[in-house]
Amino acid sequence: MSHSAGQPGQVILPNNLPETLPEFVKKTNVADSRLGAKALFSTDDFFAPKDRLLKPELPVFIVAEFDDNGKWMDGWETRRKRHLGYDYTVIQLARPTKIKGVDIDTSHFTGNYPPSASIDALYAPELMQKSDAELASVSQEEWDKQAWQPLVGMTPLQGNSHEFVETDGEQTVTHVRLNIYPDGGVARLRIYGDIQLDSSNAGDETIDLVGALNGGRAIASNDAHFGGVENLLLPTKAPNMGEGWETRRRREPGNDWCIIALGQPGIVESIEIDTAYFKGNFPDQVSIQAVYAPDTPEATLITQSMFWDTMLEPQAVTAHNVHTFDNLVSDKPITHIRVNIFPDGGISRVRVYGKVAK
Template sequence: MSNKSSTWYGVNLASERLGAKAIYASDDFFAPKERMLQDQDAVFIEGKYDDNGKWMDGWESRRKRSEGYDFCIVKLGVSGQINALDIDTRHFTGNYPPAALVQACYSLTDPDADTNWIEITDTVALQGNQQHIVHVESDQVFTHVKLNIFPDGGVARLRVYGQPDIDWQAVDTSKEIDLLALVHGGRAIATNDEHFGSMHNLNLPGKSLNMGDGWETRRRREPGNDWVIMALGHPGEISSIQIETSFFKGNFPDSCAIQFANIDDLPDSSLAAQSLYWQELLPKQPLKADNEHLFQEAVLKVGRVTHIRLNIFPDGGISRVRLFGKPSFD
């Protein structure tokens, strides 16, 4: 999920790390369907073959010798509204599908013959060795997508970008949870710098994989500090904060501080300027290299929180941020 395009379309709901699964393919003779959901970009390995032919990093069906087309059904890691798709055929040149169409559904069980699939794209012409960004105009919530390729061939990666939709009535709120977690709808909104690592990595599930799997700014050569603004998945009261600098050893920030806001009706575009005046949630705290920092006593009791501004001094890298608390429903 560290991969990013020039425009942010939302969370990759089809991320393997989020729990997305390729649950059925009409055919995956040459390359298994599961590879299509891997988070890292596809690679090409010259001279690598397996029992069925050339090893390819993606999903690839055999050459069709009859009527019909191939398809793959993917269960999203979290349900959500879909804003855009990336149908990525990189490294597939003479074996990519000429066209594709994507359908989606909402189902609490695995889709079957009676599932009502909704077309969320037109038939899209594909090219080889290329990413295809397809915009989706729908406000519906989906749990599964069905990638149809015509008639056969290979797709390196499928990304399904959107906003998670959380059924908070089904969440166990008897214990504290990470209200900033991506799986709970948390999201990064704005930052002054993300030269080496994306702000959208900060609330990914699990531990970071390496230094590139966090948020890292360039070396600051002028006064000031770097910052990122994030929205909680649900308003809540924060009792503890975890800041991780895993893998950041010679480039971790000297310290950090967190400001907060309790707002419901301001557009995202206005938050950077507004955040200059937000109050403290976590006063300035020293950080260590390659470490997990848990702050409890230092966290101020401020009541309802909807947004935070994480400030790092003066620059550097953070791998993960967790805000633990209970959601507020009033």
């Protein structure tokens, strides 16, 4: 694929996802900068900085866009290596995680992608306690001496494509090292898995049970035309309307809905619905249903969700506002919620505050 065609300044989006995606991409991407993942070190990032690997947005190609070092690329890119060796970058994950699979994305890298890559894993929770300044001072020699374990073996790569690799998901990991042989560029690295929470405080602390950093996951929605359900679970306040869940304008009877899995079974105390930035397109009402179904297949959850118990009767919501509801029908543990919006529209965040069930 050549990017020589196109007008200067034209932004080209990737169009290279396979028709069928692996099941593990439904897990949490713990290499997402919005969740706190960090690119800590790289042997080289002359052409494009390592931090771009963790951007949540699709990588873009901007025709005729150059910076001081050459062609601007939306990813991590090293210079051409003129000696033996290979390049690598170290990523600190958002939380300790059991990794189920990875996506090495070389979108827009055509004549400059690495022929192959591998990934090593590290469990070092003490490093996650260090400040950014302390982490920045860690040398390559110190990174080399860490107790890295193989996660993904040597894997051939193609240009402008996705390389999905499933992993065994047995070891809990805090850091990964992406090795590229010998050099080149990668647009994004996505690490999917199950966040491992500290169970010693179960039932003692009120947390956001559906928060992405607490293991909450988006399962399904009937529509997400303008924004995905996973945005509802992000830990920070939305920066704009684009970082929420928004459906198309409904032109038929009914209402829109989404299903969210709690990170762990919990007992709910209050629910927060944030319509930040949704001013002319917020729902008229919102309701919540819930179920305790820890081992039920997702396909069954979806089809049965309309019959779940009602936790929050339909409540009116307003534009660009945070709504807190504690008038809940809730005294038993649950594992999933269904958020119903009437009839359609968008919301920014959903918080489900409660305690992990003992």
